[in-house]
Amino acid sequence: MRIVASCSLLCILVLLPSVLLAEEAQVANQTGLALPGLSRDAFSGFGQGISLLDPQRLRISQSYGLTYSSRGKSADLVGLYQNCLSYRFSPRLNVKVHLGYLHQPIAALSHSSAIRREALMTAFQLDFQPIDNFFIHFNFRSHPVIDYRDSFWRFPGDWDSMGD
Structure with a gap:
């Protein structure tokens, strides 16, 4: 079942953008309109034409946040580095x-036997x-199985509006 799901996702990620880009290139050639990031030579190899990845369509944001909490005699300091990439292949x-690295910054400096907890959070x-x-909306998110009692379980609120 995992193989079927992986193959399906790979087909969506590889074939769908190729079909849309080819359709846009065909429309551009018929109407004489120039679309950013596409040219007749874009599919013909390295060093020719304009790259398929147009920087005007790419949005990148990064952030780092810390949260501190204390409960009785114990305290936690947790950090989250986040990197978000958005690419608009076409208007459609x-x-x-979204990648996030969740960690405990102070645990790395400690020489005690404190448990270091780290996790990679991903979303697509x-x-x-x-x-x-x-309209098709596909969303996948993974969260760590670490007992953190803070808001880092969620991705930032601007996730849905990023790159629009």
Whole structure:
């Protein structure tokens, strides 16, 4: 079952943008309109034409946050580094990737036998609207199985609006 899901996701990620970019290139050639990031030579190899990854369509944001909590005689300091990437392949296809590194900064400096807790948080979002009345929203998020009692379980509120 995992193999089928992995193959399906790979097909969506690889084939769908290729089909949309080819369709946009064909429309551009028929109408004579120039689309940013696309040219007739864009698919023909390295060093020719303009790259398929147009920097104007890419949005990147990074942040680092710390939270401190104390309960009786114990205290926790937790840090979260986040990197968010959003790429709009076309007006109808947008992909977002979110990576977060959750860690305890003070535990790395401690020589005691304190348990160091680290985790990688990931998220992936695909928004596709093939026609005006049909919208596909695919969202995958992973969270660590670490007992943190703070708001780092959630991704930031601007996740849904990032890259729009």
